[in-house]
Amino acid sequence: SKVTVVGAGNVGATCANVLAFKEVADEIVLLDIKQGVSEGKALDMMQTATLLGFDSKVIGVTNDYAKTEGSDVVVITSGIPRKPGMTREELIGVNAGIVKSVAENVLAHSPNAVIICVSNPMDTMTYLIKKATNLPKNRIIGMGGALDSSRFKCYLSQALNANPNEVEGVVIGGHGDTTMIPLTRLATYKGVPVSQFLDADTLAKVAADTMVGGATLTGLLGTSAWYAPGAAAAFVVESIIHDQKKLVPCSVYLEGEYGESDICIGVPVILGRNGWEKVVDFKLNAEEKAAFEKSAAAVHKTNSVLKE
Ligand code: NAI
Numbered sequence: 001s002k003v004t005v006v007g008a009g010n011v012g013a014t015c016a017n018v019l020a021f022k023e024v025a026d027e028i029v030l031l032d033i034k035q036g037v038s039e040g041k042a043l044d045m046m047q048t049a050t051l052l053g054f055d056s057k058v059i060g061v062t063n064d065y066a067k068t069e070g071s072d073v074v075v076i077t078s079g080i081p082r083k084p085g086m087t088r089e090e091l092i093g094v095n096a097g098i099v100k101s102v103a104e105n106v107l108a109h110s111p112n113a114v115i116i117c118v119s120n121p122m123d124t125m126t127y128l129i130k131k132a133t134n135l136p137k138n139r140i141i142g143m144g145g146a147l148d149s150s151r152f153k154c155y156l157s158q159a160l161n162a163n164p165n166e167v168e169g170v171v172i173g174g175h176g177d178t179t180m181i182p183l184t185r186l187a188t189y190k191g192v193p194v195s196q197f198l199d200a201d202t203l204a205k206v207a208a209d210t211m212v213g214g215a216t217l218t219g220l221l222g223t224s225a226w227y228a229p230g231a232a233a234a235f236v237v238e239s240i241i242h243d244q245k246k247l248v249p250c251s252v253y254l255e256g257e258y259g260e261s262d263i264c265i266g267v268p269v270i271l272g273r274n275g276w277e278k279v280v281d282f283k284l285n286a287e288e289k290a291a292f293e294k295s296a297a298a299v300h301k302t303n304s305v306l307k308e
Contacts, residue, residue: 001025001241004068004110006102007077008032008060010223011118013041014230015075015237020045020056024238028058029068032078038062071110073237075143076129078102079119081224088120088176088214089302096306099125100132107133114139114240114275117251118233122175124302126251126264131306137253138275141240144175145249145266147232151213152182155206156189159198166190172249172266172282173295177215180266181291182207186282239271252276259289260296263303 003025005012009032016030030038042060049055061067068074079095082088099119106113115135117126126142129135148171157164169187173180184203187194195203209216217225239246249268254260257279258267269276284292 001073002027002029002071003237003241004029004031004071004074004106004113005077006031006074006106007079007119008034008038008041009077010081010226011229011233012075012077014226015077015118015233016041016058017045018231018234019237020049020054020058021052022234022238023054023056024234024241025056025072028056029071030058030060031063031065031068032060033063035062065105065109068106069109071106071113073116073240074106074110074113075116075118075233075237076102076106076125077118077233079125082120082218083223084219086218088122089124091120092124092302092305095119095121095125096128100128103129103133107135114141116233116236117142118229120175121302123251123264123266123299124306127253127303128306130253130264136275137255138277140253140264141236141269141271141276142175142251142264142266143233143236144180144251145171145268146235147229148175148180148182148210148213148266149249150228150232152187152206152210155209155213156187156194156198159202159206160189160194162189167194169194170249170268170282171210172268173292174265174299175251176298177212179295179298180211181288181295182210183282183288185285185288236271240273240275243273245270245272245277247280250276252279254279257281258284258292260292263296263299265296265299
């Protein structure tokens with residue numbers, strides 16, 4: 001199998017590195033507009049093949065889309081990241097043009113690929129790809145919920161003083177500081193609702209920390225994070241390439257599911273070889289439904305900027 005990662009910056013390069021290390025694909029093409037950067041990072045990664053013992057091949061190219069030909073999955077990470085104090089929504093002006101042209105270029109060479117959008121504001125960029133390409137909706141996936149959920153589980157595990165891998169938790173809604181919805185009621189530790197172990201204040205703090213999880217890292221790093229974002233993108237790719245049928249919250253084009261239409265927003269979906277296969281209904285309670293509606297209204301508002 002073949003995966004292309006567009007954007008060889010922090011997130012794209014980390015994603016390619018995880019894909020190679022885990023041998024998710026035979027061939028990984030890393031593409032960027034900056035002369036030499038993808039070639040250099042790909043070569044650097046290939047020089048870890050004998051150290052880490054992987055057989056995947058990583059190839060770096062400067063804007064040469066012919067080399068991406070026949071990709072099964074394409075991950076789009078090209079665009080600017082936020083700086084401390086910025087919201088993801090502020091990136092729309094620059095990133096919309098980049099994401100649209102990249103999507104058109106990759107599809108010209110890989111018309112059957114599943115596209116994973118990482119660039120921010122992610123829900124709106126995913127919607128833009130849907131509108132610009134008119135691909136079947138199942139082949140367009142926005143990555144945000146996989147990352148936000150891993151952050152949620154990390155903060156939950158710290159509050160529980162537990163192994164993060166014993167914690168389950170899902171974040172739905174928009175991928176924004178005020179729009180994401182950590183589903184605290186449904187989170188579990190060793191299969192038991194976390195409310196059995198943590199009081200309401202602690203749970204509210206975990207949810208609040210999760211929502212600004214990206215901003216916290218941007219403040220510490222001076223630019224946005226990459227290890228977890230890159231790994232989360234690779235996790236989505238792996239679920240697709242290996243047809244794992246995993247349940248992962250992703251931003252997908254809704255036509256009535258969760259009460260919303262004409263929008264890409266985070267909902268739990270099953271991922272398989274053809275992209276997202278179905279939306280899973282979590283039967284939200286009234287409070288969660290109201291939060292989802294509010295989140296969708298904010299995403300619609302950001303989408304409306306595209307039409308201006
Ligand atoms: P970065 O600045 O390290 O890398 C971006 C790369 O894109 C640069 O190497 C740049 O040369 C390249 N690029 C720009 N225009 C291009 C074009 N037309 N074609 C090919 N490559 C192009 O940024 P970073 O940290 O990797 O973030 C990338 C994007 O991902 C940002 O928009 C960021 O906000 C977003 N992001 C999304 C997350 C999510 O959960 N959805 C999580 C983290 C970041």
